[in-house]
Amino acid sequence: MTGAPPDGPGEEPAAPPVRRNPVPGLLAALDRDHLDPGYAAAAARRAGGPEAPDRRRRLRSAVLLAVAVLVLGVLFGVAAQTTDLGAVGAERARAGLLDDIEQARQRQDVLASSAAALAGEVAASRSALGVQLPSLDAADLALAAGSDAVSGPGVRVVIGPGSPPSATTDAAGSQAQRTVIADRDIQLLVNGLWAAGAEAVTVGGARLRPTSAIRQAGGAILVDNSPVFFPITVEAIGDPDVLPAQFALTSGFGRFNSFAQLYGIQFDLSVQDDLQAAAGSGPDLRFAAPTTAPTTAPTTR
Secondary structure, eight states, X not given: OOSSXXXXXXXXXXXXXXXXXXXXXXXXXXXXXXXXXXXXXXXXXXXXXXXXXXXXXXXXXXXXXXXXXXXXXXXXXXXXXXXXXXXXXXXXXXXXXXXXXXXXXXXXXXXXXXHHHHHHHHHHHHHHHOOHHHHHHHHHHHHHHTOXXXXXXXXXXXXXXXXOOTTSOHHHHHHHHHOXXXXXXXXXXXXXXXXXXXXXXXXXXXXXXXXXXXXXXXXXXXXXXXXXXXXXXXXXXXXXXXXXXXXXXXXXXXXXXXXXHHHOOEEEEEEEEEEEEOOOOOOOOSSOOOOSSOOOOOOXX
């Protein structure tokens, strides 16, 4: 019988060899490399001392940011100072313009008073002539031209913006706030007074003449280039028994009456027993000139 010789007495049998499987590379890498490559690279950079360039870059960025903030601060400061100086200059210019306007208005009042006084002297001199018919004709012409002060009964109309009625809806209320009384509306109102039989009309205290103009500049109403302010009082001298009734039939009355009902503007009409209308400034003569000597028609023989 052949085979391996039996073990000798007292000897243990030999253990069979253990077969080992090869270790995968990933497991070996995990066992060998405990740090991620990115962390390892960062640790190597810190250990190798390349941090100084990064510190210099950060310092340079901080310096540039500080300089930029300083420059912006200086620019904003200069702009603010320039704006303040401009505001001061604009306020001074506005104050100067207001002073000029006030002086011009005072001068206009003085000239108007002087014109009224001279008109009175002319009327007194005309009456002293004792010529009845030409004097009456001149009085009628002076009344039509608005060159003489007059007084008498008539009507007073007060117009101006007002709050909408309580029953008005929000939409109508908003529209009332946007409603503006324009120059053409006042023109229509004044023309209605003339058509109703008014003999003299004033708007905001300014006597209207045949060449008077009612204009609008922005939100201001100008009568012969003089501003009048709301509420505006329009006075008309005429027959108190006829003037109100005839005026109620005009389109000017109808327009403002509609404005008052729809938009809540102020429109007050009242009869007055005594109204005063100052003399208006005389018209500018462009072609007429006083003669140096009386002329006589040639006689034929």
